[in-house]
Amino acid sequence: MDIRAVVKVRILGEEYTLRTEASPEHTKAVAEHVDRTIRAILSGSSTMETQKAAILAALQVTDELFRExxxxxxxxxxxxxxxxxxxxxxxxxxRGEEPGAA
Incomplete structure (x- = not known):
């Protein structure tokens, strides 16, 4: 039995429909974290391409994961x-020992 939720999330104004075994709340929180991370990277540069910002965000989030x-x-x-x-x-x-068995 496949128990997957269909969750719509928005990242940088684009809507994505995701199928996931995670709860909708978790999935939305993950998408919000990704969106915030990309936006923070984009805010530091007025000329950065969205794709490059997404790759830098992926690296940052992966670094967070590895550190954890x-x-x-x-x-x-x-x-x-x-x-x-x-x-x-x-x-x-x-201790899981018998009395006198030390």
Whole structure:
């Protein structure tokens, strides 16, 4: 079963009809972010072509994504280390060990 929403969004005044598994709210928020990013790039130059601004926006949004992935990996590693540090302080039953099996 294909559960896809059809969502209309507007980017730089152009309307796009998207089929997506994401919620309409999420899809609209993503499109608004893209629209804001392109507009911010275009506002910095009076002669930039829209296509070039879209490519620069894609690079900027991808950079944001990559930075978030790195931050998430770092946070995950910190949480794993914290769990490893705390585990010996827990009672054996909470560690998943049998009593006396240390």
């Amino acid at each position: 992935h790195v931050a998430m990996e770092s946070l995950t590693n910190d949480m794993k280390q914290l769990a490893a540090d705390i585990r010996p302080l827990l009672p054996p039953a909470k």
